[in-house]
Amino acid sequence: MSAALLAMAGVSAVTAPPAKAADPAGVIVVSPDEQNWVFRDGDGREVTLRGFNVSGSTKLYENDLLPFRSAADAAESAQAMRDLTGANAIRFLISWEGVQPAPDRIDHAYLDRAIAQIRAFTDRGFRVLLDYHQDLYSSHLFNEGSWYTGDGAPEWVIEAGDYPKESCGICLLWGQNMQTNAAVREAAYDFWRNRVLTTSAGPIGVQDAFITQAKATMSYLEQRLPRQAFDSIVGFDPFNEPFDGGLDGGSGLDWEKAYLMPFYQRFRTAMDESGWAAKPAFVEPLVFWNTGFFEQGGMSSIGRLGTRMVFNSHYYDGARMTLDPSPASDGTYAAPMNEIRRRATELGTAPFISEFGNKLDDDRTPWMIRAMYQAMDHGVPGRTWWNEPADGGTVLSAIQWHWDIYHDRHHELMNGNPRKVQTDGDGWNDENHSVVAVDDEGDVTLRLDRRVLDRLYPAAVNGDTLAFAFEDLARSGYGGAGQQQAWLTVPSSLPAVADLVGGRQFGVLAWKGSATEAPTDLHLPGSFAPAGTTVVSDLGALSGLPASGPIKATREPGSSSAHRLQLTPAGDSAAAVHFALVVNTTTGSPVTPAQLAAARAELSSWATSHFPAG
Structure with a gap:
């Protein structure tokens, strides 16, 4: 200080x-x-x-x-x-x-x-x-x-x-x-x-x-x-x-x-x-x-x-x-x-x-x-x-x-x-x-x-934001006291997604792409440690964020500790529709490849039905 x-x-x-x-x-x-x-x-x-x-x-x-x-x-x-x-x-x-x-x-x-x-x-x-x-x-x-x-x-x-x-x-x-x-x-x-x-x-x-x-x-x-x-x-x-x-x-x-x-x-x-x-x-x-x-x-x-x-x-x-x-x-x-x-x-x-x-x-x-x-x-x-x-x-x-x-x-x-x-x-x-x-x-x-x-928020989206939501699980009192209640309720039609995010903080971004190569940036809250963050996207699905690749975590500019998630589709276009589910999985059971695959399939179908490409 x-x-x-x-x-x-x-x-x-x-x-x-x-x-x-x-x-x-x-x-x-x-x-x-x-x-x-x-x-x-x-x-x-x-x-x-x-x-x-x-x-x-x-x-x-x-x-x-x-x-x-x-x-x-x-x-x-x-x-x-x-x-x-x-x-x-x-x-x-x-x-x-x-x-x-x-x-x-x-x-x-x-x-x-x-x-x-x-x-x-x-x-x-x-x-x-x-x-x-x-x-x-x-x-x-x-x-x-x-x-x-x-x-x-x-x-x-x-x-x-x-x-x-x-x-x-x-x-x-x-x-x-x-x-x-x-x-x-x-x-x-x-x-x-x-x-x-x-x-x-x-x-x-x-x-x-x-x-x-x-x-x-x-x-x-x-x-x-x-x-x-x-x-x-x-x-x-x-x-x-x-x-x-x-x-x-x-x-x-x-x-x-x-x-x-x-x-x-x-x-x-x-x-x-x-x-x-x-x-x-x-x-x-x-x-x-x-x-x-x-x-x-x-x-x-x-x-x-x-x-x-x-x-x-x-x-x-x-x-x-x-x-x-x-x-x-x-x-x-x-x-x-x-x-x-x-x-x-x-x-x-x-x-x-x-x-x-x-x-x-x-x-x-x-x-x-x-x-x-x-x-x-x-x-x-x-x-x-x-x-x-x-x-x-x-x-x-x-x-x-x-x-x-x-x-x-x-x-x-x-x-x-x-x-x-x-x-x-x-x-x-x-x-x-x-x-x-x-x-x-x-x-x-x-x-x-x-x-x-x-x-979690979309600081810079390369293209056009179609939809965004964040379940913060913030408690009702001061200093972390009080009641915890989820507000962003996953419907029964998405059981794999509901299983993955149950009791956890998570956010969802859907966006229309761009022909430029700049990444889409989302701020990662401090509770989303890169090693404990899971991303399920049309770009891929992984648990634990690397420092390079189409899905990666990097340090927030000017910060000594905060991170951002960067998503960079290969060969992007203005007609493409992308989605990313970002989950804080630092606690709970380890995420399995089968869970990732099932959640990705559900999200792909969900995105196609709500945001048709073109």
């Missing part, structure tokens, strides 16, 4: 050797598929991005409005994330206040620190989505005795706005401030309408100021990041969780069309003028869309987005976060995840989920997160997946909220109040979402069952 983290844990610092730099992740683009829109890399492979937000610490002044207190902490965190979860992407938060502390100044030192932290991830093979983060518009709207706080806009913007005294009234959730807090609402209203503020640098439109500093930020990053690191930046999220501040009698769809999309178009132009023309903007709809409450918005009134913008949604279960006491189970989140898939298809672009999760002091959370991942893998329940695998839809790229190595070790003065020092959880608004913490030995440890977070 870094000296800073070790010191926090009360452990003497030990200098760790630098991690070996990974091969660059490379540029990805938005590409139309036969039925869906997807991300593709330089080899034309269909890419799935999975990882975590880094982090809510950007909201904290103790962190100087950055995810990490040092580049060393970022490097240690990146290495742990790669090794423990196999993540290949992060959403990296930055702050408008950090970039532009005064109306006539860009803080290049702040950007230099951000660059060093970004490189800690790109050097280890991560792709990075940059995010201008805000919550309730600005911390400077809140008084030091408030129940809540915000982040985003600089103090000079709020001072020039001369907003009323903030008060949420009787608010049980921070999000209610968007509906009832006059200061928060008026400030947001002014931003979308580009109110001209009188500042020390003269009159400035507030949205103009934001676009100007964003352009300066992007130009600086393009100039200062090494080319391979810049290529690993997938794009920019212009504005986290946009909220209207006042609809003036219209609907959320009206507001998105009249105010949100013109802002996104301005940001898109700024990207083009700053050397970011080849990267998409990851644009979010009105904040409460698809949460179970306040279902305004969804961008259905704005026309098609195309390849230069990505439909970027968040997903939180508003009902279970408030009134619904029921647990999550197989298929719970298929409908909201399918709504994200459907809306992206209507908009003519790729879907992306840049936040999802739940608080980690809820007994239901482990299986809520499990069910969210399941629905992002496939949009049908596991109990019916084998009978209708093609109905599962696109494998969704998604970034979980969040990864905070300072969890329970914060020291944040809430709204600058020395009598309200936030130390627990995320150090912000009593939130508790981080999936990691640092233990007393200074090691980054997972707070959820590793089987929830370290998942």
Whole structure:
């Protein structure tokens, strides 16, 4: 661990050797598929991005409005994330206040620190989505005795706005401030309408100021990041969780069309003028869309987005976060995840989920997160997946909220109040979402069952994904406690497959081939040791993965311990249909050649019936 983290844990610092730099992740683009829109890399492979937000610490002044207190902490965190979860992407938060502390100044030192932290991830093979983060518009709207706080806009913007005294009234959730807090609402209203503020640098439109500093930020990053690191930046999220501040009698769809999309178009132009023309903007709809409450918005009134913008949604279960006491189970989140898939298809672009999760002091959370991942893998329940695998839809790229190595070790003065020092959880608004913490030995440890977070997923498919599903067998409690229950049920029509996977973790990928020779890559969870992993595929069937050949295990780029499965059909074509069953057979009876042959015959027939070639 870094000296800073070790010191926090009360452990003497030990200098760790630098991690070996990974091969660059490379540029990805938005590409139309036969039925869906997807991300593709330089080899034309269909890419799935999975990882975590880094982090809510950007909201904290103790962190100087950055995810990490040092580049060393970022490097240690990146290495742990790669090794423990196999993540290949992060959403990296930055702050408008950090970039532009005064109306006539860009803080290049702040950007230099951000660059060093970004490189800690790109050097280890991560792709990075940059995010201008805000919550309730600005911390400077809140008084030091408030129940809540915000982040985003600089103090000079709020001072020039001369907003009323903030008060949420009787608010049980921070999000209610968007509906009832006059200061928060008026400030947001002014931003979308580009109110001209009188500042020390003269009159400035507030949205103009934001676009100007964003352009300066992007130009600086393009100039200062090494080319391979810049290529690993997938794009920019212009504005986290946009909220209207006042609809003036219209609907959320009206507001998105009249105010949100013109802002996104301005940001898109700024990207083009700053050397970011080849990267998409990851644009979010009105904040409460698809949460179970306040279902305004969804961008259905704005026309098609195309390849230069990505439909970027968040997903939180508003009902279970408030009134619904029921647990999550197989298929719970298929409908909201399918709504994200459907809306992206209507908009003519790729879907992306840049936040999802739940608080980690809820007994239901482990299986809520499990069910969210399941629905992002496939949009049908596991109990019916084998009978209708093609109905599962696109494998969704998604970034979980969040990864905070300072969890329970914060020291944040809430709204600058020395009598309200936030130390627990995320150090912000009593939130508790981080999936990691640092233990007393200074090691980054997972707070959820590793089987929830370290998942088999198709990181890069050479061709077109036809169907994917994963049975993680994650337990219902924390720390591996609680109930274990299989959700991906193999039907009686596949007895050999059912015999092979019974009581074991396994995943299934079906894909249409490609004329190129690049491999199809799946991340292997840590529980899938190469020597104990069985693969049954049209490419062959074997128990124990070699280091070479058409079916092989190799080290994940940038990782000291994680592996990936690589599948490379010989003489592939775009008409060919492939399948692979991947099973964790490190425990249980040894797999026999007869079992492999029987399972392969069943899977071949299953694939032919559901995915005819041609």
